Amino acid sequence: MESYHIHALLPNQCGSCLVQTIDAPLPLVWSIIRQFDKPQAYKQFITSCTMLKGSGGIGSIREVMLYYESTTVQEVKGRKTVVIQSYVVDVPAGSSKEDTCLFANTIIGCNLRSLAKVTERMAD
Structure with a gap:
């Protein structure tokens, strides 16, 4: 997971790592996360996603102008899935790293809770 x-953060960046345990099986959670063409399915603050290269398969590049993130999923105790999201975001001019990270943590935490709600409803 560490890798x-x-x-590595530049002087004008901040980052963090958030963890969400979801009461749904990993294949179901991954089926929602891997809809890379529709991140707004559970990321409530994204309204669009633009394809820059490719047709949606492996290696395709999409533009979502918020932050760089890395997501991993791991199955635990049968039906539960742990989702870990880490991110790096540029600190806007006039903002502090602390305020920027607090804001980003709030947004990403909300997205993870939304993912949990969506997948737990589907699992029932």
Whole structure:
């Protein structure tokens, strides 16, 4: 997991790592996360996603102008899935690293809770 969630930060960046345990099986959780063409399925603060290269398969590149993130999923205790998201975000001019990380943590935490709600409803 460390290789995916430890990021080198530039002086004008901040980052963090958030964890969400979801009461749904890993294949179901991954089926929602891997809809890379529709991140807004559970990321409530994204309204669009633009394809820059490819047709949606492996190696395709999409533009979502918020932050760089890394996501891993791991199945625990049968039906539960742990989702870990780490991110790096540029600190806007006039903002502090602390305020920027607090804001990003709030947004990503909300996205993870939304993912949990969506997949737990589907699992029932």
